[in-house]
Every structure is written in C-alpha cells, then in structure tokens.
Amino acid sequence: MPDTPVTLTRTPVGDDGCGPYAVTAGPDGALWCTLVHAGQIARLTPDGRLDRFPLDSASCGPSVITPGPDGALWFSRLKDGRIGRITVDGRAASFAVPRPESGPFGIVAGPDGALWFTQLHGDRIGRITVDGRVTEFPLPVSGAFPSGITVGPDDALWFTLNQADAVGRMSPDGDVTLHPLPTPRAAPVGITLGTDGALWFVEIGAGQIGRMDTDGRTDEFPLPDRGSRPHAIVADPVRGGCWFTEWGAGRVGHITPAGEISEYDLEDPGCEPHGLAVGPDGAVHVALETGAILRLEAPRS
Template sequence: MSPAATPSVTEIVVADEDAGPYGITAGPDGALWLTLTHSGCIARLTLDGELSRFPLDAPGCRPAVITPGPDGALWFTRSQDHRIGRITPRGETASFPVPTPGSGPFGITAGPDDALWFTAMNTDRIGRITTDGEVTEHPLPVRDAFPSVIAAGPDGALWFTLNRANAIGRLTTGGDFGLYPLPTPGAAPVGITSDGTALWFVEIAAGHIGRISVDGEITEYPLPDPGARPHAVVAASAGECWFTEWGGNRVGRVTADGEITGYDLPTPSSEPHGITVGPDGALWAALETGGVARVAP
C-alpha cells in the first residue's frame, strides 16, 4: 500500500462511545444517515455538522446496515429483534418483522424491482421487502453460510457475501441461485458493492480486497497489512472503490489495476465500519467509537 498522500481527513463526533456508529449512507435529502447500533438510534448528519437523533422503539434492536429505498425513505436492518426498519427524512419510523424467527437481518440494499433485499445471517436466507412491508424469503441451498452484506449488481441480480461459506452468492429476482467460492481459504468476506461494471468485496480474515465480474471471474488484491481486517466497501466510480480497515484504523482506496492507497485516521483505534460516498463527493466512514470520518480524495 502506498503511503498516505495527506488528503483532507477530518473527524466529527456524533455520539458518545457507547452509541456505536456502524452503518452510514447518503440520504435523498442531501444528508448522511447513520445507525447507532449500541443505543438503538438512527442519526442524521448534515454536511455543515447539524446532528439529529431518532430513538427507535426498541433500544436493544441493534440497527446495522442502512440504505436509501425507492420510496424516498431510509431502510435499515435490526439484527437483534429481527425486524426491518424504515425512517423518513422527517424522522418518522416504522418496522416490519422478518418471518423466520431468529433470522438476524444484517445487509440491505435497494433492488432492481422497487423493493429492498436483505440478508438473514442466522438462517441462510435472502429476504425481499416491499415498500408496503410485505416480506418474502429465499432459502439458500447452502448451510451455515452466514450471508452478510448484499448489493444490487449491474446484471439485475442481487450479489452477497457468504462469510462462513467463503463464497460470493448471486440471486436473481426470480429466485435462481449461483455460488462462487473464493480462491483464498478462510477469507470470510463481509462488505460488497457494485461499481456499475463488476462487484467488489472485502475479505476480513485474509486482508484482501476482491473483485468479481458478473461472469464469476474473481481477482484478489492482498493488502500489505494482513491484519487490516477490511470491513465495508463502496464504489466511487467504475474501477475505483474505497474501504474501511477495522483492524488497521485506516480508510483505503483500490483501483481495478490493483493500486492500493491507505489513509490513517486521526483517532487511534476508532473502529471504522460502514463507508459511503457523501453528497459532497467525499468519503464518509462511521467510527464505532463515536464519530464519523470524512476523507476528501
């Protein structure tokens, strides 16, 4: 990894250490939206630093990943009480139960069919929820796979990481399933994103960034720090992705030709998790110790 190129890296405190900023996304209102996983809240952060917090009906529900929905609201998973949450830009909240008990929903994304698709970590299922709250589930033909993060692919299918199965999964909206084992044993993929051409994912246990074409061809890019524990990834453009290093306390950038650059975060051991491209074109990462980091490329 090339040394830090001294970009503009700033941090903003958004919560106390016990709140746990985890997921982050850019909303349709020009603000950033975060899950505060330890305190059961959703937070809204404007680009000029104005912060609003919206407590959920169950403080222990552990909101995890958050994404914009096709209806202009933000949708998020509640991994502890097994529900899918919804919040409007005005802060109005609702939630919907997942049919299979103990599912542990985690990843969520807007699909190509005007619905939301999510992973059920504990029950090896991919779920679909309409904006009216109707949920259907697709059981996976693999067991103890631990589906984690999910993204809509450029081919109109849903792509997701199978953390314990060490593979990438693909599911069409019609229910056809594909499985792509990873070359590195025990890589434990987590985050995944589409750059409009291919899918990028992170291997938290192996310290790699991976790329998979819609035809299933996989390329892996080892990070210089095997203990970096890359966690989340977001595409900035075709062939350019940014990722968080949970163990390395960095935000990194990777290109399709394998160039990797890392940027240290100011606060030691800040535990970066989710990452998104903000409305201002900068990269924003959620720091579980209570802040967000802004990296201007």
C-alpha cells in the same frame, strides 16, 4: 502510505457508546447513520447539524442502512429480527421478518422496487416491499452467514457468504448460483458494484480485496497488512475505484479498477471504522464505532 495528504474532519456522534456502524447518503442531501448500540438513527447535514432519532427499542441493533425507492431510508435490525424504515423527517416504523432470530444484516434497494436483505443466521435472502410484505428465498448451503448484498450490473442480487468463503448470485425470482473464492477462510463481508461493472468485496479473514465478474471469474488483491480486517466497501463515482475500511487497523483504503491500493491512517488505530459512503460533496464519510462520523477529503485525479 501515500504522500498526498488528506483532510480529516471528525463529527462526534456521542460519548454514550452509541456505536456508529453504517452510513449512507440520503435523498435529502444528508448523511444517515445507524447507531447499533443505542437503537437509534443519526442524521448529519452538510452544515454539521446532527440529529439522533430513537427507535422503538434501544436494543434492536440497527445495522446496515440504504436509501429506499420510496424516498425513505431502510435499515436492518440485527438483534430483534425486523426491517426498519425512517422518513427524512425522522418518523420510524419497522416490519417483522418470519424468524426473529434470523439476524437481518445487509440491505439494498433492488431493481424491482423492493428492498432485499441478508439473514446472517437464517441461510436466506429476504425481500420486503415498501408496504412491508416479506418473502424469503432459502440458500443451498447451511451455516453460510450471508452478509453484504448489492445489485449487480445484470440486475441480480449479489451477496457474500462469510462462512462459506463464497459470493452468491440470486435472480429476482430466487434462482441462486454460488461462486467459491480461491482463498480458504477468506470470510467475505462487504460487497459493492464497482465503477468498472464488476463486483468488489472485502475478505476480512484473508486481508484481501476481491473482484468478481458476473461469470464468477475472481481476482484477489492482498492488502499490505493482511491482519487489518477489511470490513465494508463502496464504489466512488467521483474518482473511480472503491473505498474500503480496515476495521482492525484504523485505516481507510482505496483500490483502483487495476488493483492499485492506497491507504490512509485515520485519527486513531483503535477508532473501529465500519461502514462508509461517498457523500453528495464527493468526500468519503466513515462511521467510527468509537463514536464519530469522519469526513475524509482525498485528492481527485
């Protein structure tokens, strides 16, 4: 563990098993969080006000959330096969995907003004316009469990294939290239565009952080605890490098573009950190599935 101290501030979201899962910075300066077990979206302002907005189904499983090109927040609904949209004043709507059982999960605003999403059980990448029109692009592998998704420096969509141990690239017109990872059973999940212009991802199965250039060249950086189950990753525009969660160990880590790793213990080894985001205040905000949003203020270089 690093010698430099960090400040942790915990905001309870609820003791009802609501399950904070993913968090993102909204266009309104607030943090927005999915409550996967409650079928709700939470909004946390910088001054600490927390609001919870129920969706039309308590069992819809809101999962990953991202700012959209229309000033609203868009999120995947894993359990009922829909893509959700919520305005900054809390008005929610949703749109069906062609196969309800496909399991929408990762979602990101694309370079074309639409939202792109993965389908865990559908072996497809989906595209949805802001008026709700859905197009699907099949992948050339089956049972691959497409998970995280981000926009690369080449304006293509880059995504992890958890069960295929690969990272995929899809052009906006649907052409796919797959890049197998060096480590068997790596099981990549989260992925982000790093501050160095490369794609950074976590390997939940191997306990490693990966870095991939747009030509597919890959470097892997083992974590000190290979069983820590890294889950989500996000770039830090303030400090550089990337932050990631270690779901199995109750930690958050930071990796520099050179691969140097620092780790920070959270409030409880069993707090289950999942998604995270760098907020407008430059702090790191982590969704703890046990019922809170944690603010981590780390030193800046």
